[in-house]
Amino acid sequence: MPALTPAHAMPWTVSSPFRMHPGLKRLPVAPEVPPLFVRDALAADYAADKAAVLRGLGPNALPGEAEPAVLQAIAQAYAAQTGVQLDATPEALVGGMQEDFVVLHDEPAGMRTRFLAVCFPSNWNPAEKLGLDFSAIHAPVADNGLLQAGAHGIVDMAFRKASMLRHVWLLTPGADLSQHPDTRRTRWEDALRQAAHSPSGRLLDQVNFRVERQTTLPLPALKRGVFFIRVMVCGLLDVLAVAPGRAAELREALHSMTDAVVHYRGMLAVRERLLCELDALG
Template identity: 70%
Template sequence: MHTLTPAHLMPWTVASPFRMQPGLSRLLPATDAAQPPVSPPPLFLRDAQAPAYAAQKQAVLQTHHERALVGQAEPAVLQAIAAAYAAQTGVALAPTAQALALGLQEDLVVLHDEPDAMRTRWLSVCFPSNWSPADKLGLDFSAIHAPVADNALLQAGGKGIVDMAFRQASMLRHVWLLTPSGDLPQHPETRRTRWADAEAQADTSGQRLLEQVFFRVERQTTLPLPALQRGVFFIRVMVCPLLAVLQVAPARAAELHAALASMTEAVVAYRGMAGVRPRLLAELDALQTTGA
């Protein structure tokens, strides 16, 4: 079993100039009468990698249960999540924290609608992208995104984002990353392949650094539960070797080059790529020239 997503199924939302921004869209059917009806994007993604994801989650929960499941889960919220999952996928999961943590390919965060703000009160996160779930418990939107570089657009729209996505309508957002590790779980306290390791491997093997890089996408969706004064945030992590993703469409190398080149120094540092961006840009430039 493997957890890599096939390249042609990886979402591609790379654009330039790169900006840290909400980028939200509603999970609703298209309403353009001139176009044929299109099914809305699903709240959940369940695919052929489901057994492998469950095995990876089981391994995380066996070794770092306290890092992955944080806070207190409520039976009514768990029941609502299980019902939504069954309605969309046809897969019935027990409405327990353990069953949902293992059965969903998504990680999830439950927020409580409290008098001052919506705050995180339960996190089931086995596959964090270099952040600690325990650090996010009890925080509101502003505090969660405070460490993010160039976060002005996110913070300015924070109140509206929370109201729309967690009180009114299910929403979709994609966040893409470049990482030297193909692992789904990337907790900051876990030793995994670092950029220095990837550079050393590329130099030792005579390969390009691009051949050591993975394209990582967080497919983020929301489920408002206003009757319970709760909202749920789902994170489906998808990973694929970068070169395979670039080969899906001829323009992608140029699009990624433009996005990387347009990132501010603060964003590059936040994403841990300060030492490798020049090399990645040079190799992407060469890739556009040679096509191989």
């Protein structure tokens, strides 16, 4: 069974009109909320899911090479916040942290990815991102003008100066933490078939709310930076029930998405139905 985050613990950052933008917030220096890492009762489930992903991907599971000094810095930061001591090895950090992480090197040509420990990508292949800078990584993203225009400032602030926080939310037909494009998983056509054979006949019953909680750790003394991705998934209807008005907020956000964004997120065939069902929820 997928490791599902309780609905009340899911970040809700849905807003309208929807725009692809940096949305970065500076993390406080003091050890207060929001933290750099999120460790909860699902840690063992995340470790099991990561182990399964690593077995499935084999030699391509962790592209690049991580330096001992960077791994030590990650382990120290994790222990300082969570109290959990992890060995400073790729295997121990990958299995012990619920976050995925990417190590970037500050080179003459800019920050570039040199190690990717990403077990739970959201429909992208980590091996294809090795050696790329911020602009190249986000080139496939729809309506990426704001991201690309702010690329230099984003990288400078988040990976050289201060820890930052960003949330990215998605709607997915499957609850699996790993949404690797080369791995068979539940797709929207599957969800439509499941809805057709369900008692309610409602597509929303099959939809999950997925959030990437993204944080950064600058390591300027090492000329390195680390990007953490904490994936959280929960059934959409459970998340909508946490607070009144969420169904309407999500409907407005979906309605305001450009066709390019809807296509990029793979929802062209289901958006209108989702809008109608969200409207019926009131």
